[in-house]
Amino acid sequence: MQPRRTNPERAEATRAALLEAARALFVEKGYAKTSTPEIVEAAKVTRGALYHHFADKPDLFRAVLEREAQAVADEIEAAASPGPAPRAAVIAGSLAYLDAMSVPGRTRLLLVDGPAVLGPSEIASIDEAHAARSLREGLEAALGPKPRAFSIPAMTALLSAAFDRAALAIEAGSDPAAFRSAMISLVERVVPPA
Template identity: 40%
Template sequence: MKRSKEEAYETIVKLLEVARQHFAEHGYADSSMEEMVAEARLTRGALYHHFGSKKGLFHAVLESVQAEIGERVEAEASQSNDPWEQLLLGCRAFVAAAVEQRNRRILLIDGPSVLGWEAWRRMDQENSMRHLREQLLLMQQQGYLKPVPLDAMTHFLSGALNESALWIAQSPDDDQSLEETMSVISHFLKGFNND
């Protein structure tokens, strides 16, 4: 029994790795299930057994991308002890991760169109947006952030970060656009400093 659980886990991991690469390179519409299972050295039945469909596989890939970005946001923010710097580092980490070649098409283009905005937003709320809200709440409780409605602030800032990621993804110079975005976000957030 233990071995079959390990085998199932290995199969899932392999399918997710191969599918992520295909979805990132070719997009959802042009990714072939036959090519993915062949590259993973598995059967189409294994894909259906674990994910139900190509869309189910894509959903799992997007969830893993969202979770990975959320973890990266948290890790980058924890590099500092200063709450404002933590917030800015987390914002930068989100945008930088979102526009990476291995994430951008899955997260920014196909995610909302294949699964719909509601599913995409729910995943965003469970990952990056959750970390953002936690940071804003902590800052407000510690007196760093003016007393603004937290849900409104979280959604507003998350929307700005998502829109910035879409803009940067289409920019000819990702690095410069990221720096410009972070400059604007930094200036914007200074208005909420409770000093």
């Protein structure tokens, strides 16, 4: 006999089921063509359960994107620590970003549908809390406090855009090795050896 789950455990299981079902449908059909009745049916929960956990479909979509962005940041941080020298950590984190974005559906969610549904500023905020934060912190550690010809926040934004373009190109069928090599070359120019 299985032990009975507590209310918080049941609530977390329901939320997780909604996020998983929504992610699968958003990847398969896109945000616009996915309905909330389809999501609750796939999650095997009631419509009331959906609205208990999320205000509306955009709120659920935002939660899916937050979870995806956190997964990307976790992979970057795992690759970049512990131990490598700051420059090596930035390079390892860069490659980890491209690997993390190769998870099926992730590029579409974060780089195509996300900006279209939530708008560029909200996506930028999500990115800043996750992958862009990791990149900025890596650049700060690798470049140190010495004077430089550019600001770290500006360079973070530019490199983030380059990483996103690389992920989109790879998703569209371009050679991943060529983009990985180009991204390493770009990062090495920004972060010279100590």
